[in-house]
Amino acid sequence: MTPSSSLTLIRDAWEGWRKDVPNEPAEEGRIRAAQIHAVARFSPLTMAANFINAAVVVFLVREEANPFVLAAWSLTILAVVAVTTRAWFLRRGRKQRLRASARAIRRATWHAATLAALWAAVPVLWFGSVSAEDQLVIACLVTGMICAGGFALATIPSAAYAYVGILCAGSVAALLETGNGYVIFLTLLLLAYAWIVVQSVANSSRLFSERFRAEASLKERGEIIELLLNEFEQHGSDWLFETDPGFAVVQHSPRFGEVAGVAGQSLVGRRIVEMADEETGQALRLAIARRQPFRDLDIQVDVAGEPRWWSLTAKPLFDESGWHLGWRGVGSDITDRKVASQKVAWMAATDLLTGLPNRARFRELAALRLETARRNGSSFALACLDLDQFKAVNDTLGHPIGDALLMAVSRDLGELVDQGVVFGRFGGDEFGMLVSDFTRRSDVVDLARRIIARISRSRTIDGARITVGASMGIAFGPGETDTVDDLIRNADLALYRAKDSGRGVAAVFDDRMHREAEERRLLQEDLRAALDGDQLRLAYQPIIDIRAGAIVGFEALLRWQHPQRGLLSPDAFVPIAEESGLIEPIGAWVLKRACLDAAAWPKPIRVAVNISPAQFGSATLLSHVAQALAVSHLPADRLEVEITEALFMNQMAESGRFLADMRTLGIRIALDDFGTGFSSLGYLTRFPIQKLKIDRSFVSGPTDPENRKAVVEAIVGIAVSLGFVTTAEGVETAADLAWVRDLGCDQAQGYYFARTLSAESVPGFIAGFADEFGDGLGSQAAA
Incomplete structure (x- = not known):
């Protein structure tokens, strides 16, 4: 289960705990009753564990603790144990309740929270005052209580979350007060255990509810099937008949008259062939003419103006000389089955x-x-x-x-x-x-x-x-x-x-569409082999601080060295990778390769990596980032991820969580191509963005210079107000550089400084940058 799904279950549990739902399905009440019953079954065992653990705590802290506080705590624990055990004894002889309200869940949650608060007091009050050996015992005891209590309450997630959260909070507070050199490590370890328990509780609760619903559904279906079987046994539609050689009825059972709509009357002399419609009657005539046994021959008849279906099975009767005497057989009214079959056929189509x-x-x-x-x-x-x-x-x-x-x-x-x-x-x-x-x-x-x-x-x-x-x-x-x-x-x-x-x-x-689709398919197949065949490359374009005249980073640009088509730009294959799901392994490779390359550059030069919106559909993106940093030993503040506004259109929640995690790690966030999309100011204030990259179309595009100037000034003004850095893309000439500098841009990148560089060329560019650009940038800065 992913952390996001666990958080969803926790939120749902909180909503269910917080308020009653009017007119909720009856099934929800039955689930709550089953949840409470599952926890209550273990009440004697859990209370015995609480009693034993309380005795251990009293023994450990008897000399250091305030006797009155210790007595009050012990008596409270005993009271909780006694009340809970007594309630279990009173309920054990009663019939299990079939439904429970949300209030019962709230009571269970408050009970768990109270018990957790009592046990959280142990580390808070006495952990720092006992010996190291006793601290170890208390730590083991509390950890066991967190794990055992969480699992014991797993079917009532709100109670389990309250119990684990309160007890974990008390333990963390006690650890932080000790001043132990390993306190951060121990705290993280404790939180990790608690998170594992919370995820296990969320998963167990979900599985419990799903199993309960499945069992209830299975029971309901079984009852329906049993009802149908009983109905069939009580209202069987079979009858016996005997006819002459022309299939005119000679004798029959009473049931035949009932299904023919003439209950209590005789059908003797009636020809069954004449009772059938034209199509099925013809099939019956052919069977009769052959004078051979037939089985399950379906005919359609009209009974009181209503179409009905009969299934006939019959065999011919002969005397000793082989003279044909007639037919004897059995009939069934299969109208319901026929209608059901027709309905199934209709549903299938x-x-x-x-x-x-x-x-x-x-x-x-x-x-x-x-x-x-x-x-x-x-x-x-x-x-x-x-x-x-x-x-x-x-x-x-x-x-x-x-x-x-x-x-x-x-x-x-x-x-x-x-x-x-x-x-x-x-x-x-x-x-x-x-x-x-x-x-x-x-x-x-x-x-x-x-x-x-x-x-x-x-x-x-x-x-x-x-x-x-x-x-x-x-x-x-x-x-x-x-x-x-x-x-x-x-x-x-x-x-x-x-x-x-x-x-x-x-x-x-038109045929051109087919050719293009086939070419995309072939390119997709080639792309699957590109990673294994070491065909992907990264090129780098420098990002320059135009005020300080220094290199601040390089943007990683993906290229594909196709064995037949040559060097391909991202526009030729990234859309295919996004559609086929290959963007995830390719994105992981780019992150890892870029971080490994950047680790060899002088500090604090950063590397900027573009993240495709399609990558945010993967739950492993965050782990790919963390793994790339770990493998390369690149500090997180030297990695910058570039995103576009398209990311926020369909994946707002996932994007927010990912970007928050990135900032927690210390990774910088840049909004690429700003000004070309929706450019919602809400994105700038809602998400932890630190840089706006001004699209090249505003720097050297065909638009009127005054209009471009107005846009760039507006973007720079927004960035300054929000404390963002601005990077002007597409700076191709010294005039472009002077223009964006005068408009207040902080950084620039483009062909003026360098075209794309191979990884091997980056160190040489860094070494020669000051000689080639230092004077020019310095003079512009002075001007």
């Missing part, structure tokens, strides 16, 4: 949320229409539709609202259906569309645009105002060799192109 054909059924329909179009030479198109910003709806408003939105979208699609159009849902927010028998391809494109416009309208769902967009990719057929899978793939590629084009549009597939 239908998206249950929207009622549209699901992916499998959509593919079947597409195959049928494609074959018809190929046979008749008619037109055919397949389209993929994807909602834009749908994930944000789920994340912010919840999945029920997201489901309601999907149903609303499916209704919109249904209103646009005509004779030649079929919609289906692939899953999530992905839909498919089939169009056939159209005159012009432009008609399909126009339909797609109408669909996008219809879906993109604003709507209110459960009081929430929601606006999402839509993008579509269209593939036309049939080609000579096109299969359904080919067309779905082509429509998907066109959909990706539509999204890359700004979303909210419809794109038509």
Whole structure:
């Protein structure tokens, strides 16, 4: 379990402890009762342990402790033990409660907190006054209490957290008062043990609740199955019959009359074939004509205007001479089974949320229409539709609202259906569309645009105002060799192109898209081998303090030495790495390589490493950073991570936690390309950012110089107010350098100082920097 999931469970436990939830599911009360019962079972054992441990403490501190304080503490412990043990004895003969309120959890939490406070008093009051041997005993005792108590209370997480937290706090306070040389180490060790206990409690509590729910669900299903079996036994639908050679009834059991809708009347003389509908009746005639036994032959009949299904099993009767006398058999009313089977078939072919054909059924329909179009030479198109910003709806408003939105979208699609159009849902927010028998391809494109416009309208769902967009990719057929899978793939590629084009549009597939996709696939396969094949490289660009005229750091720039394509820049392969999940191992390699290179540079020159927003989806990013620093022995304050504003758009919580952890380690945070994104001032005050990197487009871009000057001055003003450092990117000439210096920038980087340097060239650049740039920077600073 990750620390973030543990914190979520702790927060949920606190919310459940803090207040009662009105109209909560009955299952929650049963879970609480089971949690309390699980803890109460061990009350005699835990109270015995408290009593024994109290006796040990009294023995250890009897000479150093104030007798009145020790007596009061001992009596309080005895009282808690006595009250708890008595309550257990009174409850043991009673039937276990089936439900418990949130107040019962709060009482258990207060009880645990009280007991923890009593035991926390031991190290606080007496740890520093006893001998080293007695301190060791008390330390072992308290540590054992933390671990044992935490696990004993594991099914009630709020009680366990309160118990462990209070006892741990008292222990830490006692350790800090001793002045022992190992106090920091011991404190960290104690906190680590406590954190392990807290994580174990969170995990155990979750598993307990999940197991309880699973057992309750299993029991409920068992009861349903038992009920169905009893119903079947009491209302069996089998009957016996005998007919003449023409399958006219000669005799039958009473049950046959009941299922035929003529209870109490005779069916003698009625031909069963005539009771069946045309299709199933024909199958029965063929079976009769063969005069061979048949089994489980299903026929559909009409009973009182209602369609019913019977299953017939019969064998022919012959006399000694082989003369056919008739038939004898058994029948069953299988209507319920048939309806259930049809429902299962419907469910297997239908998206249950929207009622549209699901992916499998959509593919079947597409195959049928494609074959018809190929046979008749008619037109055919397949389209993929994807909602834009749908994930944000789920994340912010919840999945029920997201489901309601999907149903609303499916209704919109249904209103646009005509004779030649079929919609289906692939899953999530992905839909498919089939169009056939159209005159012009432009008609399909126009339909797609109408669909996008219809879906993109604003709507209110459960009081929430929601606006999402839509993008579509269209593939036309049939080609000579096109299969359904080919067309779905082509429509998907066109959909990706539509999204890359700004979303909210419809794109038509062409062969170039396939070639580009194939090239990306091949590049992805090559990228998988790049790490193992030692093909990745780091180049460095210096970052200069333009006031002091000194090198303050180098930005690490990733390159790929492809064996066939040559040296590739990040733009050619980083997006592929982000999509394929390869960004995590590549990012780990970059961090490690950059830190190892920087460790050889003179202090305090830093190395700046770009962190992709895709890396923040990995729980191991923080460990990669820590490992890179540990392996390289690079001080944390010499590592600077560069992030972009895109990081905050979809991963705000994860980003905040990571950046806070980075600052705790001493790592510097720089916001790259500032001014080109959303540039929200909230990011600057909410997150521990220390540097703003001004994008090169404002330093030497095509924009009017006055406009660029206004932007740079504004950014510098913000940085000065917030105490940030500013770095101007793209400084290519001495004039650029003088310009950004006059505007108040602190640092600069760009081709004016150096193009990208290999790791081997960095030491030489550092050594020759003063000779090459020192006078120029100094004179500009003086000016």
